[in-house]
Amino acid sequence: NGQQDSAAPANGEKKVMKINAASMFDEVHPFTQTYYKFEELVNKYQDEVTIEVKYNLNKSLGIETDYFRFMSQGESVDLAILAPANIATRVPSIAIVDMPLLFKDYAHRNRVLASDLFKAIEEDVVKKANVRIIGYAGGASRSIISNYPITNMEDLQGFKLRVQGAPIWAKVFDAVGAVPSVIAYDEVYSAIQTGVIQGLENEKIGYAQMRFFEVAPHYTLNEHSITVRPLFMSEKAYNKFSPTVQAAIMKAGKEAGEFGAQVELELGQIELDKLVKSGLANVHPFSDADKAEFKARATPALLKYVEEAGFTELYNGIQAIK
Amino acid sequence: MGSNEVAMMLFGVFLILVFARVPVAFALGLACIPVIMLNDTVSLFALIDRVFISYNSFLLLSVPFFLLAASLMNSSGITKKLMNLSRTTVGHLPGGLGHVNVFVSMLFAGVSGSSTADAAGIGKILIPEMIDQGYDRKFSIAITACSSVMGVIIPPSILMLIWGGTMSISVGSLFLAGIIPGILLGLSMMTTVYIYAKRNHYPVYDKSGFTDFFKAFVIAIPGLMTPLIILGGITFGWFTPTEASAIAVLYTMALGFLNKTINPRKFVKILSETARLTGISLFCVGTASAFSWLLSYHEVPQALVALISSMHIGPRGITLMIALVFLLIGLFIDAIPAIIIMGGVLYPIALEAGIHPIHFSIIGIVSLAFGLVTPPYGLCLLISARIGEMSVHKVLKDVVIILLPMLFILILICLIPDIAMFLPRLITPQFL
Amino acid sequence: MIDTQIGKNTSLITKIANTLYRSLLIIQTSFLGFLLILVTLQIISRLIPALPYMLWTEEISRFLLVWVIFLGAAIGVKENSHFTVSLLPEPKSKLGATIWELSIAGLTIIFAAIFTYRGYKYAKVMFWDISDIAQISMIWVGSAIPVFGILSLIFLFETVIKLTKKAGE
Numbered sequence: 001n002g003q004q005d006s007a008a009p010a011n012g013e014k015k016v017m018k019i020n021a022a023s024m025f026d027e028v029h030p031f032t033q034t035y036y037k038f039e040e041l042v043n044k045y046q047d048e049v050t051i052e053v054k055y056n057l058n059k060s061l062g063i064e065t066d067y068f069r070f071m072s073q074g075e076s077v078d079l080a081i082l083a084p085a086n087i088a089t090r091v092p093s094i095a096i097v098d099m100p101l102l103f104k105d106y107a108h109r110n111r112v113l114a115s116d117l118f119k120a121i122e123e124d125v126v127k128k129a130n131v132r133i134i135g136y137a138g139g140a141s142r143s144i145i146s147n148y149p150i151t152n153m154e155d156l157q158g159f160k161l162r163v164q165g166a167p168i169w170a171k172v173f174d175a176v177g178a179v180p181s182v183i184a185y186d187e188v189y190s191a192i193q194t195g196v197i198q199g200l201e202n203e204k205i206g207y208a209q210m211r212f213f214e215v216a217p218h219y220t221l222n223e224h225s226i227t228v229r230p231l232f233m234s235e236k237a238y239n240k241f242s243p244t245v246q247a248a249i250m251k252a253g254k255e256a257g258e259f260g261a262q263v264e265l266e267l268g269q270i271e272l273d274k275l276v277k278s279g280l281a282n283v284h285p286f287s288d289a290d291k292a293e294f295k296a297r298a299t300p301a302l303l304k305y306v307e308e309a310g311f312t313e314l315y316n317g318i319q320a321i322k
Numbered sequence: 323m324g325s326n327e328v329a330m331m332l333f334g335v336f337l338i339l340v341f342a343r344v345p346v347a348f349a350l351g352l353a354c355i356p357v358i359m360l361n362d363t364v365s366l367f368a369l370i371d372r373v374f375i376s377y378n379s380f381l382l383l384s385v386p387f388f389l390l391a392a393s394l395m396n397s398s399g400i401t402k403k404l405m406n407l408s409r410t411t412v413g414h415l416p417g418g419l420g421h422v423n424v425f426v427s428m429l430f431a432g433v434s435g436s437s438t439a440d441a442a443g444i445g446k447i448l449i450p451e452m453i454d455q456g457y458d459r460k461f462s463i464a465i466t467a468c469s470s471v472m473g474v475i476i477p478p479s480i481l482m483l484i485w486g487g488t489m490s491i492s493v494g495s496l497f498l499a500g501i502i503p504g505i506l507l508g509l510s511m512m513t514t515v516y517i518y519a520k521r522n523h524y525p526v527y528d529k530s531g532f533t534d535f536f537k538a539f540v541i542a543i544p545g546l547m548t549p550l551i552i553l554g555g556i557t558f559g560w561f562t563p564t565e566a567s568a569i570a571v572l573y574t575m576a577l578g579f580l581n582k583t584i585n586p587r588k589f590v591k592i593l594s595e596t597a598r599l600t601g602i603s604l605f606c607v608g609t610a611s612a613f614s615w616l617l618s619y620h621e622v623p624q625a626l627v628a629l630i631s632s633m634h635i636g637p638r639g640i641t642l643m644i645a646l647v648f649l650l651i652g653l654f655i656d657a658i659p660a661i662i663i664m665g666g667v668l669y670p671i672a673l674e675a676g677i678h679p680i681h682f683s684i685i686g687i688v689s690l691a692f693g694l695v696t697p698p699y700g701l702c703l704l705i706s707a708r709i710g711e712m713s714v715h716k717v718l719k720d721v722v723i724i725l726l727p728m729l730f731i732l733i734l735i736c737l738i739p740d741i742a743m744f745l746p747r748l749i750t751p752q753f754l
Numbered sequence: 755m756i757d758t759q760i761g762k763n764t765s766l767i768t769k770i771a772n773t774l775y776r777s778l779l780i781i782q783t784s785f786l787g788f789l790l791i792l793v794t795l796q797i798i799s800r801l802i803p804a805l806p807y808m809l810w811t812e813e814i815s816r817f818l819l820v821w822v823i824f825l826g827a828a829i830g831v832k833e834n835s836h837f838t839v840s841l842l843p844e845p846k847s848k849l850g851a852t853i854w855e856l857s858i859a860g861l862t863i864i865f866a867a868i869f870t871y872r873g874y875k876y877a878k879v880m881f882w883d884i885s886d887i888a889q890i891s892m893i894w895v896g897s898a899i900p901v902f903g904i905l906s907l908i909f910l911f912e913t914v915i916k917l918t919k920k921a922g923e
């Protein structure tokens with residue numbers, strides 16, 4: 001790369017293209033690190049243009065649902081990692097990518113993502129929402145966060161929690177005896193402190209970065225889901241590039257996503273440990289028996305949803321991957 | 323375009339439009355247009371989107387009910403009963419009705435979250451009465467307007483709900499933090515009333531006996547119950563703010579129907595007035611959100627943080643600067659849109675300087691509350707002046723005289739964080 | 755309040771504007787009343803365990819508030835009650851004042867036109883979005899934007915006609 005920089009004429013003609021990336025979190029969050037990695041790799045994998053990424057962090061442009069609308073419109077935001085639930089209002093099928101209790105473990109999740117199973121959904125997203133999945137970050141487990149201790153299924157009964165927008169989340173938590181409601185992510189903090197809800201379910205890193213521990217100091221390791229956080233690029237931005245650059249974008253996106261997943265696994269635990277150490281959060285175990293009961297009570301609702309939404313084949317395909 | 327150009331353009335166009343008497347809500351939206359046109363990565367979609375999304379929020383839901391409850395308190399006689407209680411408590415001091423005016427605003431502030439309802443409800447009764455008894459008309463209007471600012475400083479407060487919600491700061495702690503500053507402001511106004519009374523020889527009454535006080539207190543109890551419902555409900559999480567405000571509506575409605583001060587016809591009229599007031603007061607929240615989004619899109623907050631930290635003025639200097647900025651923006655804009663525009667811009671500066679979020683919030687809320695009585699755009703002053711049938715600039719001198727000691731209190735709040743932090747530290751240390 | 759008495763010499767646009775205005779007052783007030791009933795229901799359903807906890811009330815209340823605000827903003831255009839700052843002295847001549855007011859109306863028309871046209875486009879996209887809880891099409895909420903725009907344009911059109919008439923007199 002340094003060699004090209006010194007080759008003045010070639011470099012002088014190399015066009016600089018700007019891309020706007022948005023995140024609700026700070027510069028150390030795995031999503032942001034994924035963007036950094038993407039910028040590094042996409043310029044490594046092609047020589048045609050220099051892609052410069054502008055980072056809009058800390059909710060400066062809004063929250064994930066906002067990024068989705070802007071990307072879909074083809075303006076203001078070009079690149080963002082989003083929870084699939086955020087775009088399920090427009091593309092309901094994407095909810096299955098991130099369904100609770102879908103993956104057996106982290107390795108299973110990675111094998112599914114390495115397969116071709118989500119291809120149809122990826123195409124659907126481009127068609128209906130005008131955004132393109134270029135990689136998959138995420139990979140952390142989601143657990144329950146509450147303003148009172150929850151250590152078993154009994155404590156979960158009547159627990160009022162915020163869930164993501166895609167209907168499957170409300171159905172699953174309803175089935176296990178909790179009372180789910182859908183609230184915008186940036187209103188969750190005040191919803192807990194004003195008693196609208198008693199908690200939510202989230203990754204360790206989100207728990208720390210959104211300061212949810214201030215209003216809900218209990219983190220219960222029930223691990224009901226392993227996340228898939230697609231890295232999206234707006235179709236309008238993507239189409240500005242030549243096929244060569246597009247290929248580099250896809251390659252860089254895929255690898256940046258994998259990198260981000262690794263970062264999130266490590267960082268999430270570090271952040272949670274810090275909170276526990278300073279006495280700001282209490283971590284509660286959730287026994288295997290309780291996890292099994294959670295799953296047993298949720299499964300009928302899951303299967304019913306999968307069948308109604310016409311995902312049976314896909315769901316079985318995912319479960320079939322060893 | 324760089325951050326500085328964008329900031330200058332947004333605020334410049336806004337100020338020009340506002341001075342030309344374009345309604346504030348539209349001026350905020352129109353100011354966005356040139357910036358949007360000059361940038362090819364943003365379109366008018368952003369304007370529409372930010373406006374729409376800002377309304378679709380559960381935080382704003384409590385606003386119409388707070389306004390409705392306050393309006394019902396005025397119609398159902400609760401305000402009158404609080405006033406009688408105030409008379410028997412402070413009516414015997416020199417400048418009795420002036421003290422009653424301030425004291426009842428403190429009580430009213432404790433039962434309602436809105437300052438405008440305070441100015442309207444108390445002003446309607448006390449301004450004519452004060453004039454009758456020989457008080458100066460200008461003074462009567464000015465003290466009514468100025469004392470109403472306590473409405474949003476002493477909890478409950480619509481401003482604190484919105485503030486805590488938009489910036490993820492504990493609302494319960496904000497409520498507690500507002501109590502001492504609110505009482506200090508009340509005392510400063512009562513001192514001013516005392517001096518006025520001595521200089522102008524305002525009438526003095528006999529001290530009411532304890533039985534009168536006790537009677538007035540008992541009669542006011544149903545009204546004084548409302549803060550228990552709202553404050554208790556929100557602080558302890560029994561109800562959401564929206565539910566608490568709705569319960570306050572139902573409660574005052576019930577009181578009004580029971581003592582026959584309210585009938586269905588009157589209720590519908592109040593409901594309709596509240597609906598219209600809600601529309602025009604919240605509409606500017608939407609355009610303010612678009613305005614503030616453009617500021618962040620062009621990284622104005624970051625530029626400002628860099629600028630301020632290069633000035634090395636220290637945390638105390640920064641608290642004063644924050645107060646000044648909120649006072650200035652409060653000259654032109656209502657408090658809620660001002661929070662939306664400037665809160666997010668100044669918060670990073672406060673954090674950078676090590677100012678506690680609650681201290682920062684109280685400085686902002688008190689400064690913005692002053693904006694309710696400062697021209698050219700001060701809603702409480704407008705309302706009081708309208709009731710007193712006098713044009714706003716004639717009462718300005720008295721407003722300034724009453725505001726000066728209040729500004730002194732604001733400076734104290736800036737320099738001595740404990741004034742705000744004492745109660746939250748004592749009662750809700752887990753949020754600090 | 756606005757004098758909505760219809761006399762003999764009232765122009766068609768004024769008649770239309772006044773009829774719209776009076777219906778708007780009723781609709782907007784009912785929306786707020788309905789909002790109050792919904793939140794009351796929500797509280798009752800929570801306090802009485804026998805009743806199912808209603809999730810949709812929260813969402814529908816928000817949607818109603820969106821309508822209350824947009825309709826209220828349109829009513830404010832008709833009543834000319836949106837808050838303004840009065841700092842500069844009013845123009846001395848009557849004609850000057852009318853021209854001044856016409857310019858303000860013109861700027862407000864630009865604003866309302868954007869909300870009509872872009873709001874319509876925005877709402878059209880929302881047709882495909884389904885709300886999270888009640889699972890209704892978001893067009894029911896989004897259409898408040900162009901409705902506000904059109905109503906404001908009608909009211910502003912009436913204002914402009916009145917102002918030009920006044921200038922002509």
Ligand code: NA
Binds near residue numbers: 433434476
């Ligand atoms: Na208050």
Ligand code: NA
Binds near residue numbers: 652696
């Ligand atoms: Na002001």
